[in-house]
Amino acid sequence: xxxxxxxxxxxxxxxxxxxxxxxxxxxxxxxxxxxxxxxxxxxxxxxxxxxxxxxxxxxxxxxxxxxxxxxxxxxxxxxxxxxxxxxxxxxxxxxxxxxxxxxxxxxxxxxxxxxxxxxxxxxxxxxxxxxxxxxxxxxxxxxxxxxxxxxxxxxxxxxxxxxxxxxxxxxxxxxxxxxxxxxxxxxxxxxxxxxxxxxxxxxxxxxxxxxxxxxxxxxxxxxxxxxxxxxxxxxxxxxxxxxxxxxxxxxxxxxxxxxxxxxxxxxxxxxxx
Amino acid sequence: xxxxxxxxxxxxxxxxxxxxxxxxxxxxxxxxxxxxxxxxxxxxxxxxxxxxxxxxxxxxxxxxxxxxxxxxxxxxxxxxxxxxxxxxxxxxxxxxxxxxxxxxxxxxxxxxxxxxxxxxxxxxxxxxxxxxxxxxxxxxxxxxxxxxxxxxxxxxxxxxxxxxxxxxxxxxxxxxxxxxxxxxxxxxxxxxxxxxxxxxxxxxxxxxxxxxxxxxxxxxxxxxxxxxxxxxxxxxxxxxxxxxxxxxxxxxxxxx
Ligand SMILES: Nc1ncnc2c1ncn2[C@@H]1O[C@H](COP(=O)(O)OP(=O)(O)OP(=O)(O)O)[C@@H](O)[C@H]1O
Ligand SMILES: [Mg+2]
Numbered sequence: 048x049x050x051x052x053x054x055x056x057x058x059x060x061x062x063x064x065x066x067x068x069x070x071x072x073x074x075x076x077x078x079x080x081x082x083x084x085x086x087x088x089x090x091x092x093x094x095x096x097x098x099x100x101x102x103x104x105x106x107x108x109x110x111x112x113x114x115x116x117x118x119x120x121x122x123x124x125x126x127x128x129x130x131x132x133x134x135x136x137x138x139x140x141x142x143x144x145x146x147x148x149x150x151x152x153x154x155x156x157x158x159x160x161x162x163x164x165x166x167x168x169x170x171x172x173x174x175x176x177x178x179x180x181x182x183x184x185x186x187x188x189x190x191x192x193x194x195x196x197x198x199x200x201x202x203x204x205x206x207x208x209x210x211x212x213x214x215x216x217x218x219x220x221x222x223x224x225x226x227x228x229x230x231x232x233x234x235x236x237x238x239x240x241x242x243x244x245x246x247x248x249x250x251x252x253x254x255x256x257x258x259x260x261x262x263x264x265x266x267x268x269x270x271x272x273x274x275x276x277x278x279x280x281x282x283x284x285x286x287x288x289x290x291x292x293x294x295x296x297x298x299x300x301x302x303x304x305x306x307x308x309x310x311x312x313x314x315x316x317x318x319x320x
Numbered sequence: 321x322x323x324x325x326x327x328x329x330x331x332x333x334x335x336x337x338x339x340x341x342x343x344x345x346x347x348x349x350x351x352x353x354x355x356x357x358x359x360x361x362x363x364x365x366x367x368x369x370x371x372x373x374x375x376x377x378x379x380x381x382x383x384x385x386x387x388x389x390x391x392x393x394x395x396x397x398x399x400x401x402x403x404x405x406x407x408x409x410x411x412x413x414x415x416x417x418x419x420x421x422x423x424x425x426x427x428x429x430x431x432x433x434x435x436x437x438x439x440x441x442x443x444x445x446x447x448x449x450x451x452x453x454x455x456x457x458x459x460x461x462x463x464x465x466x467x468x469x470x471x472x473x474x475x476x477x478x479x480x481x482x483x484x485x486x487x488x489x490x491x492x493x494x495x496x497x498x499x500x501x502x503x504x505x506x507x508x509x510x511x512x513x514x515x516x517x518x519x520x521x522x523x524x525x526x527x528x529x530x531x532x533x534x535x536x537x538x539x540x541x542x543x544x545x546x547x548x549x550x551x552x553x554x555x556x557x558x559x560x561x562x563x564x565x566x567x568x569x570x571x572x573x574x575x576x
Contacts, residue, residue: 222414225372226487227404227431232438236427240418 104285111293112286119275119294126271127298129193129264130257136193137200138250141166144201145208146234151217153230166209170202174260178267192269196257204253211245212238244314251306258302262295272298322347323369323491323523328378330361330368338364340547341378346491346523348384351514353528353538353555357566360544362527363411366493369525370406371399382406382523384490404431407484411495411527413476417469421460421479424468425451428486447486454482458512473500478509485516492517492524499529506530510537531562 147154147162174195181191220237228236239246265273272295279288323346330339338361346352354362367373369380371391382389382405391402407428415424426443428451433443455461458478463471468479477500484492497513498506514537517524528534534541535556543551543565551561 218410218412218414219416221372222408222410222483223416223427223430225370225403225406225408226428226483227400227402228427229400229430229435231435232430235439236419236423236430237416240416243418 107285108289110286111289112284113290115287115290116294119272119291122265122270122272122275123294123298125189126261126265126273127258127302129189129196129261129269129271130254130302133193133196133200133261134250134254134257136197137204137253140197140201141204141208142246144205145212146238148205148209149212149238151213151215151220152234152238162205166202166205168202169198169200170206172199172202174199174264175267178264178269182268187268189269189271192261192264192267196260196264199260200253200257203256204249207249207253208242208246211242211249214245215241247313248310251310255299255302255306258299322383324379324381324383325369326379326381328365328368328380329376330364330373331376337547339368339375339544342544342547342549343378344542344549344552346525348521348523349518350539351517351524351526351537353526353534353541354544355528355531355534355541355565356544356550357568361547362544363495365544366408366495366525366527369491369493370403370408372408382490400431404487405490407487407489407492409477409480409484409492409494409497411499413473413480415468415471415476415479415483417467419468420464421455421466421468421471422448422451422464424479425454425482425486428483431487451482451486454485455479458482459508474502474505477501481509481512490522492522492526494524494526496527496529498533506533513537531557 144162144166146152147158148166150159177195177198178192181194185191215238219241220233223233223237261269261271262273262276265271265275266277268274272291276288276291276295279285279291325345326343328339328342329337332338342365344352354365356362364373368375369391371380375392378392380391382391382402384405389402389405391399391406394402416427419427423441426447429443429447430438433447452461452464455464458481460475460478460482463475463479468476471479477497481494481497484494492513494513498509501509510533513524513526516522526538528538538555540553541551541555541557542549543557543561545565550565551557
């Protein structure tokens, strides 16, 4: 074997210049992190000094107050229903927007631009801001909260639906187009069927998120279990607070299991391949 | 009463010419085989004919029912209307996997029913009966309720053919219609293709890779080589011509 040619071909390429200063780069990175933490008033000392108070607070949470459980059922149901209704509304709004926004549905450029903008706006504005806007219109209650969640969810669902549509195999839509079908027919018979599994999955995922969000929306006056949580905290009813937290944990666990089940039921038919 | 392709040309994205002036015509009731080496541009040629791919030059013209339809140089709903007359069976079928076989066949009718009705799958009973009729003619009516994605390649091919026939087309463009079939089924499908072509007075172009099947079932054969028509004549093509068509070494294509 020719030794010289071997060594010349197996020599590693030289490191880029900036990598040779990597110790310096590490030091710089760590310094920046410590600086940022200091700016945020991080103080290990305060945490250590406050530890007994923290432990005391946690101790006051126990035992959970099971007596209040019956009175929590209705608010919990309300929270879950708000999430469900908001998710359905969001799905209904997101579907046409995503069809218009997707690059492979051949919709007019103007519509595409507008729908992409709307989806982006819905995503950028937090749902709490939407909630405040709707509260000024219709007053406090579950209605504005649900609306707010629905509109904000369009930001994520619209984007995910659009991606689901753009990721499909271009063959079948083209075949449907070649039959002489209109653009809407192509969407109905080729694009949506192919994108549907991903879209259903996205919707269930958003429902999970909306259950958590509807608890938070409850803080700002939409009612439900979130409202009970804030009240229990304000009134220092710590044992009731723990009961509420446990119930929330249960709700989230159940919705996650349910949507997993649903997903499996819809797409779980194994193919004989 | 025929399909005319005149001086069709198409360049690859990098600028190299792929088709350099292809001309031929196909008469009513005629099944024309297209042969040529892999990569010579047979699929591109078929796609240019119904303008799924935009040709760079040339003209495509369909004469039927005493009218002349030009498919090149039109757009929008005019193009859509003419596309109904051109059906295509794709090399990879392009069925909609999550719809049933019956729905896939009914898709062939979309060009003829109103968009609004089709949004809620409102196909007429007659349409459904005709779809089932085509499936049973191709021997797969028992597959009607199955999801298309669960079919075997050969089954998909026949569903694709049924979809094409539901279009009530004048021109049938079939890209390797029997490539995925066992020898016996291949013969069956070719036999049906001839029969359908003759009975319905179609002008059928079928890309083929098996000279024996071409000889036995096609009325005529066109060979493409290096971007031009190297042979256009009787389907009973002799070995010499065949050797020339499939000869990679000769000509400029190797240099280019
Ligand atoms: N979108 C594209 N971009 C670049 N090259 C392409 C494109 N479509 C086709 N080609 C090239 O054009 C040539 C002809 O392709 P085509 O699919 O028509 O071949 P074919 O004759 O049908 O071959 P086969 O018998 O294997 O199906 C090939 O070399 C292919 O790589
Ligand atoms: Mg091909």
